[in-house]
Amino acid sequence: MLNVFLVHVRWSSRHNGLKMHKNITRNHALIVAALLIILVVLYTYFRNMSTTFTFCKPCVLPENYLNDLEKEKEQIEDKKQDEHCQNDSWKIGNLIIGSGLKYPQPSTQTGRTDVNPVTNWNVPLVWEGTFDPLVIDEIYKKMDPRVAVVVFAVGKYVHSFLKAFIETGEKFFLVGFKVTYYIHTDNGNEVPKVELGNGRKITVVPVPSANRWQDVVLGRMKWATSTIDKRIRKEADYLFMMDVDSVFHNRFGAESFSRLSAVLHRGYYKNTPRDSFPYERRAKSKAYIPAGEGDYYYTAAVWGGYLEDMYKLVKYCYEMSVEDAKNNIEAVWQEESHLNRYLLYNKPTKVLSPEYLWSDYDQVPGDIKVVRISQLVKNYAEVRPNGGN
């Protein structure tokens, strides 16, 4: 290398017409070469240092040191959370559709104008006519989520409602999707044999009987929390909680999917001022909502979302009801009251119109173009262990 260097110096000196070679002794050249080698070694060493020890960044900006550390901690937490979600759950993600599907061109000018199809936090409020079933199905079937439906049929509700619920569900509920009905019952022997579509099944989960219907209704939160923990988490990506005293009449499809979807209660969706919603109004209860607050009144008879988001909410309703019990209070509409409080301060990512739960008790008004599920008329005294409505 030294020789090459000397040759180079001589060559360039000659080339420039200078007689430098006379002034450059062999010793000078040696010193220059040694210096060069030291420089190269130092350069390589420091370059390695700066890539390996990235946490040295705050040393450069000491005033941001703590902030950066906090941020780094947050990023690690976020990453953990993401990994957790990726491992456990299906997510809506990209809305991919194949080429070749024929459907009417969507319009920016026409659509439902008699109802509001969007909330004031800018998520969809779903009505018939605000989506194209063909398009929605095409998108979501590709994702192929595993859907869990948690229903309770305790006491007389097994015999009175279960068969029609499942039979009509098979005709109209997420047809073509993977669905498992987790039937929580105190009478597994009476669970009807119903012919199920491909990829659909029934899982019976035993629960104890109860003397008060209030205990069944609220108990749903406790038992559902436990079933999700024990098995549903491993078996499903998406979860619906549903009342069993109802029948499907029309398509209930993938347009209902979102991180957290809630249904407007048919009784209060149109002209009810928020202060007349049947929210829990006693400050002693965890479900308390003060006057002057509220968006909508949601039913607890149909709600759904990503498994982990639903788990959090079901567990919340359970824990809040336990807190209330400790304080000798039961929320006015049991878990529905806790659900409404949660959804006021943690807005749902989709709101479903009362098409998604109507009732045979009520006439169908003009703005409800399709009744997808309807709650049956029931003789409360007959079907409930302690009567009452």
Ligand SMILES: CC(=O)N[C@H]1[C@@H](OP(=O)(O)OP(=O)(O)OC[C@H]2O[C@@H](n3ccc(=O)[nH]c3=O)[C@H](O)[C@@H]2O)O[C@H](CO)[C@H](O)[C@@H]1O
């Ligand atoms: C349409 C609507 O807003 N429904 C709500 C309303 O229900 P409902 O008045 O419709 O109450 P419900 O009698 O249907 O009870 C709710 C559900 O609990 C189960 N069950 C109940 C009693 C029983 O003996 N066995 C049994 O299995 C069954 O799945 C039933 O569908 O008020 C309840 C709380 O008070 C819940 O918030 C319901 O979601």
Ligand SMILES: [Mn+2]
């Ligand atoms: Mn009901």
